[in-house]
Amino acid sequence: MDPNTTKNEFLKKVEDASGKPVIVTSDPNCSGHAVIKVAKADQPAHVLLYKPQHESVLPYLVAYQCSLALRVIQAAPETQYDLVNQPDMESEVLSLMENHAKGNSSIPPHVVSQLAIQFGHGLGWQLRSMPIAMRLDQGIHEEHPELREFQQKSVESQLQENMHALSPQAKQIAPEDIVRPNASMNAAFAKFWAEIMKSPIVFAPYVAAGYSPVASELLSINTATPESSDHDRELVVAWAKLLGLDRWFKTKNR
Amino acid sequence: MSQEFSFQLSFDDFELSLLGEPQPVVDSEEFRTKVSEFFVRQFIGFGGAARVVLNDQKREIKVVWTTNSDWGTPKEKALKLLNDGQIENALPILWTLFHRDPSDAGTLFRLGLAYNELGQFSKAAEILQRLIDVEPDHVHGLTGLGVAELAVGNLLIAEEWLRKALSIDSDDRWVLRNLSACLLKQNRVEDAIPIIQKCLTIAPDDIAMMVGLGEALDALGRTTEAEQQYRAAIRTGGPEHVVDVAKERLTEKSEATFRSGGPLRLDAVQYIQDALNRFKGMTDQEIQSLALELAMLGNQGLDINNSTKKYEINSLAGEFSGLNVISLMYAAFQQFAPGEDVGIDLSKEYEIAKSQS
Numbered sequence: 001m002d003p004n005t006t007k008n009e010f011l012k013k014v015e016d017a018s019g020k021p022v023i024v025t026s027d028p029n030c031s032g033h034a035v036i037k038v039a040k041a042d043q044p045a046h047v048l049l050y051k052p053q054h055e056s057v058l059p060y061l062v063a064y065q066c067s068l069a070l071r072v073i074q075a076a077p078e079t080q081y082d083l084v085n086q087p088d089m090e091s092e093v094l095s096l097m098e099n100h101a102k103g104n105s106s107i108p109p110h111v112v113s114q115l116a117i118q119f120g121h122g123l124g125w126q127l128r129s130m131p132i133a134m135r136l137d138q139g140i141h142e143e144h145p146e147l148r149e150f151q152q153k154s155v156e157s158q159l160q161e162n163m164h165a166l167s168p169q170a171k172q173i174a175p176e177d178i179v180r181p182n183a184s185m186n187a188a189f190a191k192f193w194a195e196i197m198k199s200p201i202v203f204a205p206y207v208a209a210g211y212s213p214v215a216s217e218l219l220s221i222n223t224a225t226p227e228s229s230d231h232d233r234e235l236v237v238a239w240a241k242l243l244g245l246d247r248w249f250k251t252k253n254r
Numbered sequence: 255m256s257q258e259f260s261f262q263l264s265f266d267d268f269e270l271s272l273l274g275e276p277q278p279v280v281d282s283e284e285f286r287t288k289v290s291e292f293f294v295r296q297f298i299g300f301g302g303a304a305r306v307v308l309n310d311q312k313r314e315i316k317v318v319w320t321t322n323s324d325w326g327t328p329k330e331k332a333l334k335l336l337n338d339g340q341i342e343n344a345l346p347i348l349w350t351l352f353h354r355d356p357s358d359a360g361t362l363f364r365l366g367l368a369y370n371e372l373g374q375f376s377k378a379a380e381i382l383q384r385l386i387d388v389e390p391d392h393v394h395g396l397t398g399l400g401v402a403e404l405a406v407g408n409l410l411i412a413e414e415w416l417r418k419a420l421s422i423d424s425d426d427r428w429v430l431r432n433l434s435a436c437l438l439k440q441n442r443v444e445d446a447i448p449i450i451q452k453c454l455t456i457a458p459d460d461i462a463m464m465v466g467l468g469e470a471l472d473a474l475g476r477t478t479e480a481e482q483q484y485r486a487a488i489r490t491g492g493p494e495h496v497v498d499v500a501k502e503r504l505t506e507k508s509e510a511t512f513r514s515g516g517p518l519r520l521d522a523v524q525y526i527q528d529a530l531n532r533f534k535g536m537t538d539q540e541i542q543s544l545a546l547e548l549a550m551l552g553n554q555g556l557d558i559n560n561s562t563k564k565y566e567i568n569s570l571a572g573e574f575s576g577l578n579v580i581s582l583m584y585a586a587f588q589q590f591a592p593g594e595d596v597g598i599d600l601s602k603e604y605e606i607a608k609s610q611s
Binding site: 156159160163164166167168169171200201202204205207208209210 | 259260261262263264267268269271272292293296297312314315317319
């Protein structure tokens with residue numbers, strides 16, 4: 001099938017399932033390569049934003065974001081959940097950042113609180129999306145060979161971005177308590193793709209940095225948790241516990 | 255996979271348990287070697303190209319890889335950086351290659367040369383000594399070793415390495431060049447001259463050697479032959495700073511001859527006086543144009559000690575001796591750029607001429 005046809009089919013699936021259209025538009029400021037904002041009851045349309053520089057892989061980005069939206073829209077109401085901050089998350093991350101910034105010329109004092117918010121929210125977003133992302137990606141990879149070229153290109157770009165988190169420069173900016181869970185999740189993502197792409201080398205950086213055991217443990221949680229979206233919450237909770245992120249994040253019924 | 259991937263890891267973040275028992279101490283040579291080997295193992299069977307660079311200064315490991323077939327190997331990359339003069343960037347790559355295969359002659363040679371270029375001569379000597387252990391007849395390795403020893407003042411050891419290189423290839427201009435420098439540093443001018451002359455038969459356009467030969471001949475009082483070498487260097491042309499040295503030597507010689515006629519040259523006083531009178535009828539711009547023309551003429555070499563040799567000046571009628579031209583030029587420059595070095599000091603003559611005009 002033609003990739004663009006597949007892309008349109010994914011959009012139609014979301015529209016059929018929700019009864020609302022999907023507006024696809026580029027936005028240089030959107031978080032990640034692309035994001036879908038699922039319409040709430042009082043909103044007329046879903047909005048799928050993508051960064052212009054990733055337009056060349058748009059069929060894959062649309063397929064992925066629509067798969068994510070369908071997982072939310074089609075989930076049984078009693079299994080729907082949100083990931084929220086624990087009461088002390090923001091103050092604890094800020095305190096960590098303040099300590100890390102002391103005598104650290106890489107962090108100007110006026111950006112400390114801004115970085116604390118960015119890192120805290122970033123970890124939450126990663127925890128909420130990464131365990132599920134692998135499941136969606138595996139589905140797209142297996143069922144839509146026509147999208148593989150786009151998917152691979154997009155994933156490669158993401159893998160490269162993630163590798164920066166291992167660098168000494170990243171460690172200068174972020175404290176260990178932020179770097180470690182972030183790199184651990186990235187390691188699981190890399191190990192997952194190393195197997196799918198039959199390219200173990202993309203996992204080599206994490207092996208060298210000692211993240212191999214935690215990556216294996218995270219992936220084994222995915223293997224042990226049933227595929228259905230009904231178990232997504234359980235999956236995210238298990239990742240949070242293993243990574244020690246349950247002190248900052250919890251799930252609650254929607 | 256077509257994208258280029260890269261990541262950096264601090265030495266402190268490398269998982270030591272991956273390096274086997276006993277675990278090496280971070281920063282030790284064993285650590286670097288084992289880290290390098292670890293990544294080599296990781297990339298075995300990988301279809302693309304990879305570079306692993308250990309940066310001792312930053313204490314970082316940088317790994318870059320791609321499947322792109324026309325991406326250079328680490329060796330090619332290092333060579334390109336060296337050719338581009340980016341020695342400091344090439345060094346970590348060479349160092350990593352060295353740890354991967356400490357007996358690779360090409361790597362040892364380039365690493366030794368890089369240290370020589372950076373002025374780290376003891377490191378260069380250590381690496382090049384290893385090269386000679388691996389490949390005793392490596393002419394350029396022996397030369398590099400000679401250069402390193404020469405730079406730190408071990409002149410006899412340097413000579414020994416360079417003579418060994420010469421015994422393997424008696425026609426290598428770089429060996430000859432460095433051996434002559436080594437002999438000159440030992441004030442063994444007579445020994446150096448045949449070496450320089452041989453170098454010039456192999457590389458007749460090597461003007462640095464012409465100047466070197468001129469200086470050696472000067473040192474032995476063979477001034478006419480020396481002058482011929484300086485003139486040949488100027489005629490041949492080449493690196494500007496070397497040509498300038500040749501001109502400087504000629505000027506020194508001319509001035510020495512010129513001043514041998516007495517501390518004050520009245521003929522020059524007269525030429526300057528004539529010039530100053532001439533300038534009274536000229537605008538500033540005309541004087542500057544004249545000075546420029548005279549400077550260009552002077553650049554070709556003026557014989558100020560031979561009054562029968564005449565020169566023509568486009569903007570002035572008649573013929574002029576070398577001393578007249580240089581006096582005119584000196585006076586002209588004094589009008590708008592008194593600090594300019596015109597190659598001869600006629601300040602005494604100028605002051606007298608000025609007071610009388």
